[in-house]
Amino acid sequence: MKTILIVDDEIHICTLLTTILTKEGYKVDHSVSGTMALKMIKEKSYDVIFCDYRLKDKEIDGSILSLRIREMSPATSIIVMTGYPDVRIAIQLIKQGIYDYVVKPLNASQAILLVQKALLHQAVLSKEQLPPAMHLTADPVSTYVSHRGQLSQFVYGNGNTSKELHTQIKLIAPTDYSVIILGETGTGKESVAQLIHSQSRRKDKPLVAIDCGSLSRELASSELFGHEKGAFTGAIQARIGAFQEADGGTLFLDEIGNLSYEVQTALLRTIQERVVRPVGSAREVHVDIRIIVASNEDLQQAVLQGRFRDDLYYRLNEFTINVPPLRERREDLPLFVSTFKQAVEDELERECGPLSDEVLAAFYNYPWPGNIRELKNVMRRICLLSTEKAPINMESLPEELHPVSRELAMSAIPGTEENLKNVTRQAEYQKILDVLQQVRFNKSQAARLMNIDRKTLYNKLHTLNILL
Structure with a gap:
């Protein structure tokens, strides 16, 4: 039986959470004192600890307590609770190693989901506890049928970071858990969603993908929930929405953070009740779907800033997968390059030359702001330019992969008009990249910051050849 400790100086919160989690089959203890909690932890191990940030102990608050718990029991998942959310505190605590930072009060579903998510995360980290079918295979490339009906490949990679991603996908895929996929633009979040679906019990049912970033506030409800004929200007005929299209299968909502607050409210009710009410209709339609969402921004931070509903976040966040950026997977570059090169050769129906050592060095030194998608596009470009199996050299690479261009050391003669244009272009290129990295490649936020x-x-991304 999994054990949980509740630490909060408000006894009614301890009692409430104890009642909720005990009914779920957990062994739950509680303490109204941080000092007493430390004594309890010395005598007994806990799988999950809920800890209030503002304890009334004179010498210990939630931050200090969480640090001591980490020292005494590194495997324990610590969830810090607060009634006064602060982004800076959240970032500090997460850097210290806590599992999650949540806003009080918690309702029953939030508390249960937090525990389930923490325990599932522990199972991922302790691979020896996974069922035999969940362990990694030796093959770093998986084949699946995409939601467009095409045969596709997903390249896991051989590095430790990639193997961890593989393990998480194989663990969560057979369940019906809702999943949040986080990662920068171009890391392959949609491919992860497709792979989860292809390994699930719903694989023979539809996978419907919606890009929430492209939905206007006016049309989002219609796209998601459908509409009746005459429901609004232009609705010349009825149509079903994405929820009904995905009935029995999986609905993938990409860039969910871009949905308006009003649409988030309607989305929450639909997910909770599993019923859809088309725009302009009084009838409700039941749907059986699994929800997978993706975002290139931290949704927890969006919740703390009031841009994303906390109850919707907790409803969706039964499990989180973080897809690492390519710059953190450099050991996988040879595999990625080889796989994408073979794919382009199959597409072009001809062999391409080998990559020169200079090109490979440029690949290793480049930060890849567009991640896997950018690498694929670069491989398509250089293979297209390759002729008669001749080695692929630096001349075939886009300008941004040349170290000289990235350092603003232009080859043009100083003082000429061409050099001034190059410097201006490179300054704009670097500024856009800096802003994109600042907002984790969320293009909507980047545009707002740059006015x-x-x-x-x-x-500008197209003109400057920034591939995202």
Whole structure:
């Protein structure tokens, strides 16, 4: 039986959480004192500890207590609770190693989901506890049928970071848990969603993918829930929404953080009740779906900033998968390059030359802001330019992969008009990259920070050959 400790100086919170979690089959203890909690932890091990941030102990608060718990019991998942959310504190605590930082009061479903998620995360970290079918296979490449009906490949990689991602996918895929996939633009979040679906019990049912970033506030409800004929101007006929299209299967909502607060409210009710009410209709339609969402921004931070509903976040966050950026997977570059090169050769129906040592060095030194998607596009470009199996050299690479261009050391003669254009272009290129990295490659946020509209940003990305 899994054990849980509740530490809060408000006894009614201890009592409430104890009652909720005991009914779920957990062994639950509680303490109204941080000092007493430390004594309890010395005598007994706990799988999960809920800890209030503002304890009334004079010498110990939630931050200090969580540090001591980490020292005494590193395997324990610590969930810090607060009634006064602060992004800086949240970041500090997470860096210290706590599992989660949540806002009080918690309702029953939130508390239960937090515990389930923490225990599932522990299972991922302790691979020896996984059922035999969950362990890694030796093959770093998996084949699956995409939601577009095409045969596709997912390249896991051989590095430790990639193997961890593989383990998490194999663990969560057979369940019906809702999943949040986090990662920068181009890391392959949709491919992860497709792979989860292809390994689930719903694999023979539809996988419907919706890009929430492209949905306007006016049309989002119609796209998700459907509408009746005449429900609004332009609704010349009825249509079913994504929820009904995915009935029996999986609904993948990409860039969910871009949905308006009003649509988030409607989405929450639909997920909770598993019923859809099309726009302009009084009838409700029951749906049986699994929800997978993705975001290139930290949804926890969006919750703390009031941009994303906390109850929707907890409803969705039964399990989180973080897809690492390519710059953290450099040991996998040879496998990725080889796989993508073979794919392009199959597409072009001809062999391409080998990559020169200089090109491979440039690959290793480049930060890959567009991640896997950018690498795929670069491979398509250089293979297309390759002729008669001749080695692929630096001349075939896009400008941004040349170290000289990234350091603003242009080859043009100083003082000429061309050099001034290059410097201006490179400064704009670097500024856009800096802002994109600052907002974790969320293009909507980047456009707002640079005081330009989204269309202008897309034009500049195209002009400057920034592949995201």
